Amino acid sequence: MKCGFCGREFPEEAGYQSCGTCPLAKLKGNSCGMVKCPYCGYENPKETGLVKKIRSLRRKA
Amino acid sequence: MSCHNSGPAQRKHRHRHRHGQHEPVAQARGGHRQLVLVGNPNVGKSVIFNALTGAYVTVSNYPGTTVEVSHGHLNLDGMVFDVVDTPGMYSLIPITEEERVTRSLLLESRPDVVLHVVDAKNLDRMLPLTIQLIEAGLPLILVVNMLDEAEGMGLELDLVKLEEKLGIPVVGTISTQNQGIAELKETIKNYRPQNPMLLADYTYYDRQIQTAVSDIKSLLTKKYTVSKETIALLLLAEDEEITEKIAQSEPYFADIAEIVAKCRENYGQPLNFILTMQRQAAVNRQLEGVVTERIGEHRHWLDWLNLATINPWTGIPLLLLVIYFGLYKFVGVFGAGTLVDFIEVSVFENFINPWVNNVVEAIIPWPVLQDLFAHEYGIITLGVRYAIAIVLPIVGTFFLAFSIIEDSGYLPRIALLMDRVFKKIGLNGRAVIPMTLGFGCGTMATMVTRTLETKRERLLATILLALAIPCSAQLGVILALLSGSPMALAVWALVVAGVLLLVGYLASKVLPGEQVGFSLEVPPLRLPKLSNVLTKTYTRIQWYFLEVLPLFIVASVIIWIAKLTNLFDLIIQAITPMVNALGLPNEAAFAFLFGFFRRDYGAAGLYDLQQSGALTGNQLLVAAVTLTLFVPCIAQFAMMWKERGWKTALAIAGFIIPFAFGVGFVLNTILNALGVVM
Numbered sequence: 001m002k003c004g005f006c007g008r009e010f011p012e013e014a015g016y017q018s019c020g021t022c023p024l025a026k027l028k029g030n031s032c033g034m035v036k037c038p039y040c041g042y043e044n045p046k047e048t049g050l051v052k053k054i055r056s057l058r059r060k061a
Numbered sequence: 062m063s064c065h066n067s068g069p070a071q072r073k074h075r076h077r078h079r080h081g082q083h084e085p086v087a088q089a090r091g092g093h094r095q096l097v098l099v100g101n102p103n104v105g106k107s108v109i110f111n112a113l114t115g116a117y118v119t120v121s122n123y124p125g126t127t128v129e130v131s132h133g134h135l136n137l138d139g140m141v142f143d144v145v146d147t148p149g150m151y152s153l154i155p156i157t158e159e160e161r162v163t164r165s166l167l168l169e170s171r172p173d174v175v176l177h178v179v180d181a182k183n184l185d186r187m188l189p190l191t192i193q194l195i196e197a198g199l200p201l202i203l204v205v206n207m208l209d210e211a212e213g214m215g216l217e218l219d220l221v222k223l224e225e226k227l228g229i230p231v232v233g234t235i236s237t238q239n240q241g242i243a244e245l246k247e248t249i250k251n252y253r254p255q256n257p258m259l260l261a262d263y264t265y266y267d268r269q270i271q272t273a274v275s276d277i278k279s280l281l282t283k284k285y286t287v288s289k290e291t292i293a294l295l296l297l298a299e300d301e302e303i304t305e306k307i308a309q310s311e312p313y314f315a316d317i318a319e320i321v322a323k324c325r326e327n328y329g330q331p332l333n334f335i336l337t338m339q340r341q342a343a344v345n346r347q348l349e350g351v352v353t354e355r356i357g358e359h360r361h362w363l364d365w366l367n368l369a370t371i372n373p374w375t376g377i378p379l380l381l382l383v384i385y386f387g388l389y390k391f392v393g394v395f396g397a398g399t400l401v402d403f404i405e406v407s408v409f410e411n412f413i414n415p416w417v418n419n420v421v422e423a424i425i426p427w428p429v430l431q432d433l434f435a436h437e438y439g440i441i442t443l444g445v446r447y448a449i450a451i452v453l454p455i456v457g458t459f460f461l462a463f464s465i466i467e468d469s470g471y472l473p474r475i476a477l478l479m480d481r482v483f484k485k486i487g488l489n490g491r492a493v494i495p496m497t498l499g500f501g502c503g504t505m506a507t508m509v510t511r512t513l514e515t516k517r518e519r520l521l522a523t524i525l526l527a528l529a530i531p532c533s534a535q536l537g538v539i540l541a542l543l544s545g546s547p548m549a550l551a552v553w554a555l556v557v558a559g560v561l562l563l564v565g566y567l568a569s570k571v572l573p574g575e576q577v578g579f580s581l582e583v584p585p586l587r588l589p590k591l592s593n594v595l596t597k598t599y600t601r602i603q604w605y606f607l608e609v610l611p612l613f614i615v616a617s618v619i620i621w622i623a624k625l626t627n628l629f630d631l632i633i634q635a636i637t638p639m640v641n642a643l644g645l646p647n648e649a650a651f652a653f654l655f656g657f658f659r660r661d662y663g664a665a666g667l668y669d670l671q672q673s674g675a676l677t678g679n680q681l682l683v684a685a686v687t688l689t690l691f692v693p694c695i696a697q698f699a700m701m702w703k704e705r706g707w708k709t710a711l712a713i714a715g716f717i718i719p720f721a722f723g724v725g726f727v728l729n730t731i732l733n734a735l736g737v738v739m
Contacts, residue, residue, distance in 0.1 A: 004467040004597070005494060007584025009102040009149060013127075014157040033604035034505060038156045041512030042494050043505055045600035 102149030265343030396458025397541025455537030487569025534661030678739030687725030
């Protein structure tokens with residue numbers, strides 16, 4: 001995914017690297033809905049299931 | 062990277078690398094040669110890979126990882142290459158697993174040719190990696206791709222001059238049209254490793270770095286697959302993986318670590334930052350006379366806008382315009398005014414709340430239990446109403462405006478613009494990231510302060526986030542409260558901004574430590590894409606709503622319990638004298654109590670008071686200022702505790718609560734003394 005701040009691209013999984021140290025992650029089971037850019041630290045909203053589904057349908061079409 | 066002792070086999074191998082400079086690679090090795098493509102994401106690497114290799118491509122995971130690497134073959138008149146397309150990388154110092162894999166491929170697989178593919182439009186951003194690859198002693202060809210797009214932007218590139226300056230082959234391509242691919246194949250076929258002119262003496266690094274590199278190099282006893290200069294530079298940049306490997310393999314590692322530590326002492330900033338800046342300065346010098354811009358010709362209006370957003374003389378008025386239309390008009394007047402009025406009054410007050418009250422009273426015979434769900438502080442009539450009727454329309458319009466700004470690439474430009482202001486308060490433009498996120502949610506933003514480079518900056522940013530940065534919902538509700546009186550809104554903005562600057566300035570003077578520099582790669586300004594904007598807005602609203610609704614419900618339940626046990630009244634009684642000192646009525650104490658659960662919950666409480674006509678214009682302004690500066694919500698406080706420790710968290714809260722009431726008191730006194738009526 002592309003960071004909304006620095007414009008760099010990174011795999012979504014890389015955005016969860018720092019979740020282990022976040023107290024909110026323990027409370028919510030890593031589901032705060034944010035993906036942190038590993039380059040600049042900006043928190044980007046994670047695409048929801050619905051959006052991913054629409055994207056995949058558009059790709060198929 | 063791998064290191065090894067120089068046994069006979071290795072010596073023979075290295076001999077080819079070092080002294081085979083006039084011998085074509087094709088003759089130098091038997092069997093298949095290896096060609097590796099590297100570069101930033103989205104520079105057309107894969108298109109070039111496909112153009113070189115054709116249809117037969119295998120994709121496999123790099124050993125021990127989930128990162129995919131594509132392999133293919135290139136046959137140049139019988140000279141066969143194994144071609145590897147690597148994941149995108151920005152620097153030789155990896156951040157992501159993909160970059161780690163690419164570095165391993167580069168440093169450990171001993172490629173015969175490396176193609177560094179760059180975007181012709183952004184050579185200044187791409188060439189620092191070229192320099193690192195040259196420093197590593199890799200057999201490099203620079204492929205300047207997307208020449209057509211650069212041409213369209215009015216850029217003229219002198220690739221012959223660039224080749225002369227860098228001392229490596231440079232080929233221009235338009236990979237999507239297959240242009241330049243034949244020349245590239247010819248260059249690969251005839252490629253001979255050579256000593257790049259650029260690296261004659263590393264003079265683009267300052268004297269202290271050069272000395273440190275030279276000293277470290279002299280202590281490295283093993284043989285490496287990359288230059289010792291690169292090992293020394295990676296050690297200076299404190300690359301964890303390399304440092305660990307060198308610590309295990311080099312007998313003089315303690316001395317090396319001492320050189321690194323001594324070198325670090327010469328600078329106020331991390332060495333990696335210093336190296337990056339000096340490398341970038343070298344790139345800028347290399348590009349003098351290489352890239353020329355045809356001024357006025359073909360220049361896109363976005364290029365003009367780009368310059369205008371960064372220049373303080375035009376950038377600040379533009380920023381004010383964005384705030385006026387994006388925040389005040391769209392969020393404050395439309396979202397918090399029109400939309401909230403409709404949902405709150407027309408839907409909830411006229412239909413939902415009376416209906417809920419009737420249904421609850423009909424189903425539940427006990428008034429105490431009825432109050433849990435309905436009436437003044439019920440879960441549905443208060444908690445759900447606040448979340449859906451007041452906060453949601455405001456947050457929705459705020460996130461829509463924010464997503465447009467974000468998708469246009471404007472945020473990093475605000476960071477550059479704010480760098481000068483932030484320096485006055487002990488921070489730099491990098492702090493724009495947590496500060497911007499603070500306008501979304503202070504809790505998340507407090508966590509993000511850990512991306513700031515020094516402890517001092519992290520502490521300063523945490524204090525300012527807790528004190529003077531309202532979260533999106535709180536900001537929206539306050540805009541709604543004050544949008545009827547632009548004068549009151551202007552005074553609120555001035556007081557909050559004044560507090561931010563004053564406290565930041567004073568705190569930066571009190572807290573020890575040095576100022577850290579700031580560099581930022583600014584991505585191109587672009588027209589926001591509707592699909593991106595809608596996706597981001599929807600995602601943020603969903604995130605916020607899932608976050609806020611349970612908390613609003615919990616807060617309603619706590620208030621209900623507190624009311625039952627009279628605890629509520631006791632707390633209200635304790636707060637009331639302070640609230641009265643601000644010139645506010647007793648009812649305003651509820652808003653402050655709500656505010657501790659969530660800032661926006663408190664602001665929504667003020668909104669209710671204003672709707673019922675319980676506050677005058679002056680009282681509304683004083684309450685809005687005090688509530689903005691007031692103690693952060695429970696979640697943000699917990700995050701401060703976690704990130705900065707309990708002593709700091711308590712100290713910050715201990716400072717903020719009396720300070721917020723103090724500012725409210727002074728503001729009320731001044732308004733009364735001057736006889737100002739809002």
